[in-house]
Amino acid sequence: MAFSDIEALCKLTPEGREALSTRDKFNVTYSFEANSLPASYDAATGNVTLDNTMSNAKLASYFVHEMTHVRQQKLGKSVDVSNSDSDEFIKANVNEEFIATAFQMQFFVRLDVGGYLNSIKPLTDKNAPPRYDQYKSAYNAGVTKMAGKGFDEEKLITAALGNAISCLKYLFLRAAWV
Numbered sequence: 001m002a003f004s005d006i007e008a009l010c011k012l013t014p015e016g017r018e019a020l021s022t023r024d025k026f027n028v029t030y031s032f033e034a035n036s037l038p039a040s041y042d043a044a045t046g047n048v049t050l051d052n053t054m055s056n057a058k059l060a061s062y063f064v065h066e067m068t069h070v071r072q073q074k075l076g077k078s079v080d081v082s083n084s085d086s087d088e089f090i091k092a093n094v095n096e097e098f099i100a101t102a103f104q105m106q107f108f109v110r111l112d113v114g115g116y117l118n119s120i121k122p123l124t125d126k127n128a129p130p131r132y133d134q135y136k137s138a139y140n141a142g143v144t145k146m147a148g149k150g151f152d153e154e155k156l157i158t159a160a161l162g163n164a165i166s167c168l169k170y171l172f173l174r175a176a177w178v
């Protein structure tokens with residue numbers, strides 16, 4: 001697998017393009033490694049490590065996830081452990097993790113509904129981000145709710161994404177996700 005495969009997938013969605021521009025803006029490097037984590041970002045070296053035993057699309061979604069952490073951190077939105085009391089730290093971390101996961105899922109669902117994942121279906125935890133099925137159900141519920149109300153395709157997707165994100169947030173706040 002080459003990074004160009006991930007790049008090609010990223011170019012297909014706004015979240016992916018944002019991830020690539022974050023990479024370029026902050027000169028993030030990457031390396032492939034089979035690791036205990038699917039992906040991680042080391043702020044000290046500016047390197048993101050990706051587990052290349054995953055499918056391309058899943059790996060690309062983790063790249064989007066990690067680039068969201070980079071963006072949060074470079075923009076000063078990450079909380080420094082050393083000078084935060086633990087409540088604030090936990091809250092900020094959960095929030096940052098929520099944002100990163102939301103971007104990751106949003107990226108993936110756009111590939112899915114765009115038909116770019118048809119060749120790897122059925123989607124399972126093996127080739128999709130964990131619990132993608134829950135996110136997709138919430139997305140589908142949003143589509144059903146909005147259908148027939150005269151929205152164009154783009155508005156319908158935005159509304160469905162909103163529904164999926166509310167559901168994700170609910171699961172995060174109940175700590176039922178992480």
Ligand SMILES: [Zn+2]
Pocket residue numbers: 065069097100
């Ligand atoms: Zn994360």
